[in-house]
Amino acid sequence: MAVTKHIAGGSMYAWALLRMVLGYIFLWAFFDKLFGLGFSTCKNAVTGVVNVGCSQAWIHGGSPTAGFLAHATTGPFASFYHHLAGHALVDWAFMLGLLTVGVGLLFGIYVRAAALVGIVMLVLMWSSLLWPTTDPGVDEHIVYAIALFGIALVDENQVWGYRARWHKTAIAKALPFLK
Numbered sequence: 136m137a138v139t140k141h142i143a144g145g146s147m148y149a150w151a152l153l154r155m156v157l158g159y160i161f162l163w164a165f166f167d168k169l170f171g172l173g174f175s176t177c178k179n180a181v182t183g184v185v186n187v188g189c190s191q192a193w194i195h196g197g198s199p200t201a202g203f204l205a206h207a208t209t210g211p212f213a214s215f216y217h218h219l220a221g222h223a224l225v226d227w228a229f230m231l232g233l234l235t236v237g238v239g240l241l242f243g244i245y246v247r248a249a250a251l252v253g254i255v256m257l258v259l260m261w262s263s264l265l266w267p268t269t270d271p272g273v274d275e276h277i278v279y280a281i282a283l284f285g286i287a288l289v290d291e292n293q294v295w296g297y298r299a300r301w302h303k304t305a306i307a308k309a310l311p312f313l314k
Contacts, residue, residue, distance in 0.1 A: 151295040154240050154286045157279060161253065162237025165230060168192070168199035193230065200225050203263075210265030232256050240286070243296015245313040250287035254280045 164175065171177035171192030173185030176199070191197035204220035219225045232252050239249025261267075261276035290298065307313050 147289065147292050147294045150286060150289050151243070151293065153282055154243065154246065154293075155295065157253070157282060157286070158237050158240030158242070158249075160237075160279075161233050162241055165233035165237055168230065168233070169194055171195070171197070193226070198226050200229050208263045210262075212262050212265065216263045229256075240283075242301075243293050243298050244301035245307070246290040246293065246296070246298065247287045248313050250283040250290075253283045257283070 166172060167174045168176050169192065171187060171189045171194075173187050176191050176197070177186050177189035178184070179186070188195065189197075191202070193199050198221040200219065201221035204216045204225075208216040233256075236249045236253040236256065239245045240253070257276040257280040261274060261280075264274070264276075266272065267274035301307050302314055
């Protein structure tokens with residue numbers, strides 16, 4: 136009982152803030168790759184010049200996965216990821232994953248499902264960059280994945296979200312794994 140009261144108290148605001156910040160990170164990545172807003176997409180790596188809405192933007196026919204998977208992957212799984220680069224199914228899965236995780240975490244709806252999708256994506260991204268340059272095994276992808284695991288565990292005591300409203304929707308009632 137004391138643990139539940141503590142979790143439901145002030146620490147839940149820290150979890151909520153972490154949930155929303157991670158949701159923002161995923162949602163921003165989605166919009167940047169969709170429209171080419173000039174952070175990861177449509178920015179010249181050498182000059183830093185941004186060309187918003189360039190041909191690399193998904194909306195203009197660019198692939199949100201091709202550049203990274205074809206050129207940035209390292210380690211024992213690099214050839215596997217190189218083969219996935221630019222495939223439409225991989226692009227769609229990646230973009231839908233970013234959107235699903237971003238919306239779910241930011242608004243506090245289907246948080247456990249969003250966290251699971253996010254964890255899978257982050258572990259895949261981590262494995263595409265083996266071995267991390269700053270540490271022999273842990274990088275921000277693993278840290279984010281662990282944070283998502285914690286967020287999923289405390290979701291029942293959520294603050295600053297639409298969890299209660301979401302549970303009343305027809306979608307959440309029809310698909311209980313989205314609760």
